[in-house]
Amino acid sequence: MIIRRAANGLDLPYPSEITPRAVFEERRQFIRRLALGSVAGSALWEMANREAHGQTASAQKLVASPNPAYAILDKKTSQKDATTYNNFYEFGTDKSEPAMMAGGLKTRPWTVSIEGEVKKPFVLDIDSLLKLATLEERIYRFRCVEGWSMVVPWIGYSLSHLIKKAEPTGNAKYIEFVTLDDKKQMPGVRSPVLDWPYTEGLRLDEAAHPLALLTFGMYGEVLPNQNGAPVRMVLPWKYGFKSVKSIVKIRFTKEQPATAWNKTAPREYGFYSNVSPEVDHPRWSQASERRIGEDGLFARKRKTLMFNGYSEVASLYTGMDLKKFY
Template identity: 55%
Template structure:
């Protein structure tokens, strides 16, 4: 397999005609007012930092692997986030990730695989047709959402790098950049954020690499430009803004496991039968749904038991939480 660096431009990166025209009109107007001459670098900075409008993506819906439950609104999905790299408050990621640069972006493929090296995001994405999957997301904090992700199966990507027979786990790492990620300036967790899956979990067709949601490019606060989505596990397994994928023989030590091993395990499968030491996992609050006080029962493996339970035959899920 040849994977080359390339300067290809994805459709999502092409400035749409409307935006292009309005930029021209804006520049013409600025030139007319003489502001351009007065403060060129102020203007340049303003133009550079203007948040790009979310670009639409080309994808095919996958109803077979999608739930028909009511989807959470764009507003809910993009303003209520756990992304500690941008702050520990739920609204912090949306506030603090505005200027986050997701291009250029490289992903290092390392460890027990035949093909390794550093790849541009474009290289990573090019062969994979995008699909939409509407998944339930269950946070370990006992709330949940329903989100229409745009992405492709993690297993398809893994196959391209041909993991060797020694590879039993996949480790993922988030970008480490305290300059851009203010939450990393304080050791809430041992940065950078690390997550991991068993290789058979990673190859499961439900495990998704997402690049978008609601048909648009992933907003920064949701883990742009590339994130994992493992719908049968608690949300913190679904690592965001991935820069490294490493195939290993030994089980990776994940960030939350390192921080609080009594509370967060490697598996983190959604399980109403195993409580978090500090709260019950039997029920969950579906954000933005039902009456104020409603909680609904949490389902084993977040409702994906039929598809994934066979991965855990013979494993004591109370011990391997």
């Protein structure tokens, strides 16, 4: 059940108000048994479930070399959990909805426009974008804003490769990311829950950090639609909502760009969105987390690590008050 509250005049569901995964899974299993009640019925359910999730038995493989520099020791989250528990408001506000609603998203043809304060603006189709740099697999901790976390093997390359190709001018201080805004394919954008299209932003030095991953796949396959196909960002030291999905435009700017969640609830979602146990969200603590698929509702929570454990980014914020610039 989602409890809706007014925010800026809108009925806005917050992540913390979404049904807990354990409760949802138990309810879904109960419904399965009621609706099907047989071995044959179970087979039909699994087939329908795959189709609803936009999954096929022959998902397209994506070849990439594992990068040992980004291979943490934590146990990887199961592919099923990582692809069925998502925030992707273009396809619904409940975490189960993107997997059920995104199957029809067309990811070919697809282009990404690079523009703004750059010497070499250009437009690349997704296949050319894939070939821009060597793909590698990186295992990242991935932190969700409401206290859940995952460990996912992502496939992509550092955003810095694209930045170098564009050659930013001296005026470029930030990068704005703009997502697809298509009411025909994305039922969620018909709702006023956010100011569409979804936008996110980074400082240029954040975007150029080697950890910032322009991402095309996960678990050895192309990105499932519900995980941001065909191209998204993954920033492991920032909360998950900062990792913008289904990108169609990357714009270099002089001024700090407005971001979707900051526009909707500015007192709750700042521009930086760094993982910090010392900075609580106004409605919940950020000091601890639960690992999806491992930590049940009654298990002891894990302590949140500063910058999600990626201490190498600390120098980006030297001298900044992270409670003020949250």
